[in-house]
Amino acid sequence: MAGDQKAKAKMEQAKGKAKAAAGRAVGNERMAAEGQAEKSKGDARQAKEKTKDVFKH
Template identity: 80%
Template structure:
């Protein structure tokens, strides 16, 4: 289960980075902001999983 959540975090980060870059390329500030938000969501999920791992061991 943790492995799936970590993969989802990485996917959110990558998807957000791509969306942010695409938004900047076409000059769409909203798309760029959404991409940053997705990256932040992935970062938060990844930090949560790392914290859980720390307390498991």
């Protein structure tokens, strides 16, 4: 289960980063903001998983 969440976090980070870059490239501020929000969501999920791992061991 934790592996799935870690993979999901990485996917969200990559997708968000790409979406933000695409938004900036075409001058679409909304798309850039959505991409940044998605990346932040992935960062938060990754931090949660790392915290769980610390307390697991």
